[in-house]
Amino acid sequence: MKLLLALLTALTAVQAADYQLKATPATVAWGYYWSEAKPVLRIKSGDTVSVQTLTTGSPTSLARAGVKDEDIQPELKKIYAEVTGDAKGPGGHILTGPIYIEDAEPGDVLEVRIQKIDLSTPYASNGFSPQRGVLPQTDFQQGRTKIIPLDMKRNVAKFADNIEIPLHPFFGSMGVAPDPSKGRVNSAPPGEHAGNIDNKDLVVGTKLFIPVHVKGALFEVGDGHAGQGNGEVDITAMETSLVGTFQFVVRKDMHLKWPRGETPTHWIAMGLDEDLTQALILAVREAIDFLVTEKHLSREDAYALCSVAVDFNVTQAVDGTKGVHAMIPKSIFK
Numbered sequence: 001m002k003l004l005l006a007l008l009t010a011l012t013a014v015q016a017a018d019y020q021l022k023a024t025p026a027t028v029a030w031g032y033y034w035s036e037a038k039p040v041l042r043i044k045s046g047d048t049v050s051v052q053t054l055t056t057g058s059p060t061s062l063a064r065a066g067v068k069d070e071d072i073q074p075e076l077k078k079i080y081a082e083v084t085g086d087a088k089g090p091g092g093h094i095l096t097g098p099i100y101i102e103d104a105e106p107g108d109v110l111e112v113r114i115q116k117i118d119l120s121t122p123y124a125s126n127g128f129s130p131q132r133g134v135l136p137q138t139d140f141q142q143g144r145t146k147i148i149p150l151d152m153k154r155n156v157a158k159f160a161d162n163i164e165i166p167l168h169p170f171f172g173s174m175g176v177a178p179d180p181s182k183g184r185v186n187s188a189p190p191g192e193h194a195g196n197i198d199n200k201d202l203v204v205g206t207k208l209f210i211p212v213h214v215k216g217a218l219f220e221v222g223d224g225h226a227g228q229g230n231g232e233v234d235i236t237a238m239e240t241s242l243v244g245t246f247q248f249v250v251r252k253d254m255h256l257k258w259p260r261g262e263t264p265t266h267w268i269a270m271g272l273d274e275d276l277t278q279a280l281i282l283a284v285r286e287a288i289d290f291l292v293t294e295k296h297l298s299r300e301d302a303y304a305l306c307s308v309a310v311d312f313n314v315t316q317a318v319d320g321t322k323g324v325h326a327m328i329p330k331s332i333f334k
Contacts, residue, residue, distance in 0.1 A: 018047070018048050018049070019043060019047065019048070019049045019050070020049070021040065021041050021049055021050065021051045021052065021096060021099070022052045022075070023052040023053060023075050023094070024075065024079070025079050025083050026040065027097070028083065028097075029095045030083050030088040030093075031088055031089040031090055031093055031094075031095075031187045032089065032090065032091060032186065033177055033184075033195055033220060034185065034218075035177040035178065035179070035182075035213070035214045035218070037097075037220075038098075039097075039099065039100035039216065040096075040097060040098065040099070041097075042099075042100045042102065043099060043100070043101055043102065043248065044101070044103070045101060045102065045104070045250040047247070047248060048115065048245060048246065048248075049099060049246055049248070050244070050245045051099075051221055051243065052075070052120070052241075053096050053223075053241060053243070054075060054076050054079065054094045054096075055121070055240050055241045056094065056222075056223060056236070057145070058076075059072050059076055059077050059080055061125075062145075062147070064145070065125060065127075065145040067123065067147055071123070073121065073241060076241070079094060089186075090184070090186045091187030091188045091196075092187070092188065093172075093173055093187040093222050095187060095220040097218070097221060098218035098219055099217075099218070099248070100216035100217070100218060101216055101219065102216070103250050104212050105212065106212055106214060107212065107255060108211075108212040108251060108252055109212060109251040109254035109255065109256050110176060110210045110219065110250060110251070111209055111251050112174060112207065112208040112209075112247075113207050113246060113247040113248075113249065114170075114202060114204055114205065114244065114246060115204065115245045115246065115247055116204060116244065117171075117203065117204050119169060119242060120240070120242060120243055121240055121241050122149060122151075123148060124147075124226040124227075124240035125146065125148065125239050126146045126148060126234065126238060127146070127235075127239075128234035128235055128236065129142075129143035130142065130143060132234075132235045134233045134234075135233075148238055150167065150240070151164075157226055157227060165227055165238070168200060168225075168227040169203065169224065169226050169242055170199070170200055170202050170203045170224075170225055170228075171221050171222065171223060171224055172197070172198045172222075172223030172228075172237065173196040173197070173220070173222050174194055174197070174208055174220075175190070175194035175195035175197075175210065175219070175221075176193050176194065176213065176217045176218055177193065178192065186320075187222075187223075188319045188320055189319050189320040189321035190272050190321050190323060191272060192211060192213070192257065192258060192272075193210065193211075193213060196316075197259065197272070197325075198228065198232050198316040199261065199268070199270075199315050200229075200237075201261065201325070201327070202261055205264055206264075208259060208260075208261050209251070209256060209260045209261065209262070211259070217250075221244060224239070224240050224242030225238055225239060225240065225242075230316075231315075231316060231317050231318075232316040233318065234318075235318040235319075258270055258286055260286070260290070261325070264330075265331065266328055266329055267330065268327060269283055269287040269289075269290050269326040269328065270283060270315070270324070270326070271284070271324045272322070273322060275322065276314070276322040279323060282324075283324040283326045284306055284312070286326065287302070287306050287310055287326040288303055288306060291305060291328070295333065306326065309328075310326050310328050310329075312326050312327075313325055313327065
């Protein structure tokens, strides 16, 4: 009987450590990561949080593209109606947070374990304008928003009658507050704080490691995608609303300058720069650093291994800062 009571007490303690964070006008940061943003939730290292996030598409643009009014989330309408003026910008992403993680200090690393991702709406949108994306403005005379139905039972997106895309939900933007000297940072370009890295490999069962720059880390998340191609060339993916469950672990034993990732099959090193070539150079250097530090290779062998076994992919090329990520396969290490 005592053992049963102990087990029930332990179970209750675990459940009490879980949190739900809904997207409301009071719990979102519209378009920025900022060291002075007021936390909307405080948790401890090891806690899990279910976070509601909202699509980047406005109610007006969704309605204009053909989404019925009753199918547009009330939360999205409310935030567009009530978050105005200086509370918005400079970027366009509605981010939920920030979440303050106790004991997180500058110089630490925040390990974000992505435990679950749920789709919130049976559709996604993809929109572009001639002024944005990787192609010159002369390639298209006008922009377009396309609504893409999502078949959640079959786990596919119905792009067209003869085109189905497997659903691959992930968060385009996951990050912490940048160094205070940078002020309120636009949510569009990714950086040392992570943010809008648009890495489609960071799905359920993966981890993101982010350098901490301010006390409490101040984690934010948003820019939900039902799927994306590497590059995100027209500037949007299959934009949609998601609910993610994350576990946050403060790592005192890690010290990083740039974000890194881990999947069941790969380690991910990242390079971010306004110039795509420089982003590639940084990704190679970060991969070498990982291989030297974690796998104890010489720098020469690490550089060679990057060339013969590591894939360097263009994460995205449309957000001002370009992204390249190195996929280091775990299977090659015996």
